[in-house]
Amino acid sequence: xxxxxxxxxxxxxxxxxxxxxxxxxxxxxxxxxxxxxxxxxxxxxxxxxxxxxxxxxxxxxxxxxxxxxxxxxxxxxxxxxxxxxxxxxxxxx
Amino acid sequence: xxxxxxxxxxxxxxxxxxxxxxxxxxxxxxxxxxxxxxxxxxxxxxxxxxxxxxxxxxxxxxxxxxxxxxxxxxxxxxxxxxxxxxxxxxxxxxxxxxxxxxxxxxxxxxxxxxxxxxxxxxxxxxxxxxxxxxxxxxxxxxxxxxxxxxxxxxxxxxxxxxxxxxxxxxxxxxxxxxxxxxxxxxxxxxxxxxxxxxxxxxxxxxxxxxxxxxxxxxxxxxxxxxxxxxxxxxxxxxxxxxxxxxxx
Numbered sequence: 001x002x003x004x005x006x007x008x009x010x011x012x013x014x015x016x017x018x019x020x021x022x023x024x025x026x027x028x029x030x031x032x033x034x035x036x037x038x039x040x041x042x043x044x045x046x047x048x049x050x051x052x053x054x055x056x057x058x059x060x061x062x063x064x065x066x067x068x069x070x071x072x073x074x075x076x077x078x079x080x081x082x083x084x085x086x087x088x089x090x091x092x093x
Numbered sequence: 094x095x096x097x098x099x100x101x102x103x104x105x106x107x108x109x110x111x112x113x114x115x116x117x118x119x120x121x122x123x124x125x126x127x128x129x130x131x132x133x134x135x136x137x138x139x140x141x142x143x144x145x146x147x148x149x150x151x152x153x154x155x156x157x158x159x160x161x162x163x164x165x166x167x168x169x170x171x172x173x174x175x176x177x178x179x180x181x182x183x184x185x186x187x188x189x190x191x192x193x194x195x196x197x198x199x200x201x202x203x204x205x206x207x208x209x210x211x212x213x214x215x216x217x218x219x220x221x222x223x224x225x226x227x228x229x230x231x232x233x234x235x236x237x238x239x240x241x242x243x244x245x246x247x248x249x250x251x252x253x254x255x256x257x258x259x260x261x262x263x264x265x266x267x268x269x270x271x272x273x274x275x276x277x278x279x280x281x282x283x284x285x286x287x288x289x290x291x292x293x294x295x296x297x298x299x300x301x302x303x304x305x306x307x308x309x310x311x312x313x314x315x316x317x318x319x320x321x322x323x324x325x326x327x328x329x330x331x332x333x334x335x336x337x338x339x340x341x
Contacts, residue, residue: 023130028235
């Protein structure tokens, strides 16, 4: 048995979304099971079924350093603080 | 109550009862099928069969739920027109899988009998049901494709086939009024007329069967019930009988 990941897309501009996983003996049974397990109430009209071992997935270390880079976030707080400081300095002059 | 002839009613009822009981038998595997994915898939297919039955009951009595329940659940055993094949309870998964395949390969042919029916609603339901049957057959075939290549599974499944074939032939037993229903254009032909094509499908799937050695029990045109029918119906009524007047 292999593990498969299941993705569904609704009609329109929605993207494919991961909805779950299943185990199956081969590709055809994976498709048949996905149809009955995940789309039996018409939850989507496009289906992707992907073998989990075909998904490229590096270690967490591969992405961990990027979790600590606040300067790449666009909250505007840093700019607002800087402008506030400039205004205050101008008023004080 | 729709204004159909007695013959039309009996012919439709034979299919509705088969679909109803087959759907019920399938859904009883929820929670106990061999693995989770099959558990869900098989129950889902069972629900499709129940949906077909509901559509056929609706043709007979209209859209009122109480009328549909009365016809679907509250008839006495001799008034049912199911075949013995769908009344049997099969506790073994191998038997159940083989019945699923045998039933669906015949069901697909049976819906074609409604194609062009003098009752337009039946022709419409047939078109819808056939679009689903394709996937039911794909499901059964995909499982058998794998299992029939494994020696142990193959031996068990072929054993199931041998045991079930005599009973499976009861699917092709028509109601007493079948000839009249054909002359009225309700169905295109008799259930028995489907036998040869179905047998060819069985041969292609499982290997050539010695059909001469397969004899069906005399089933009295769907008026006799299998011993498993009464307990099956009791399970179906278990919740309804808590209060038949309640609206769900």
